Amino acid sequence: xxxxxxxxxxxxxxxxxxxxxxxxxxxxxxxxxxxxxxxxxxxxxxxxxxxxxxxxxxxxxxxxxxxxxxxxxxxxxxxxxxxxxxxxxxxxxxxxxxxxxxxxxxxxxxxxxxxxxxxxxxxxxxxxxxxxxxxxxxxxxxxxxxxxxxxxxx
Numbered sequence: 001x002x003x004x005x006x007x008x009x010x011x012x013x014x015x016x017x018x019x020x021x022x023x024x025x026x027x028x029x030x031x032x033x034x035x036x037x038x039x040x041x042x043x044x045x046x047x048x049x050x051x052x053x054x055x056x057x058x059x060x061x062x063x064x065x066x067x068x069x070x071x072x073x074x075x076x077x078x079x080x081x082x083x084x085x086x087x088x089x090x091x092x093x094x095x096x097x098x099x100x101x102x103x104x105x106x107x108x109x110x111x112x113x114x115x116x117x118x119x120x121x122x123x124x125x126x127x128x129x130x131x132x133x134x135x136x137x138x139x140x141x142x143x144x145x146x147x148x149x150x151x152x153x154x
Contacts, residue, residue, distance in 0.1 A: 101133075
């Protein structure tokens with residue numbers, strides 16, 4: 001549109017001014033420019049604060065920062081405790097797996113007090129193929145020294 005106006009020799013001033021006025025009224029540019037003046041004036045009012053008000057604001061900000069740092073420190077401690085708990089549990093599980101019987105670093109020979117039984121899981125043809133440790137053996141069959149002496153005497 002501007003090129004056509006230039007070639008005809010018409011002036012662009014009225015059309016550009018009307019466009020600027022439409023843009024400035026549509027976007028509220030006049031309000032933005034007015035707020036800049038208010039900001040400059042409010043900046044001058046900051047210098048009129050008393051030393052008591054300045055110290056009060058300073059102590060308020062210090063208290064807020066102190067609370068924030070305390071909160072972050074507590075969260076850090078909780079994370080450290082949770083990490084330590086997790087690592088301890090993981091290590092105890094790994095240690096058990098390494099040192100158990102038939103483990104990588106477990107005892108080469110089991111105890112002569114260990115008792116074994118067939119596992120109840122059946123394989124093909126209803127066969128039970130796996131031996132497991134019987135931890136309940138000594139509870140089910142307690143040691144009775146008097147009964148042993150009576151069978152030897154007969």
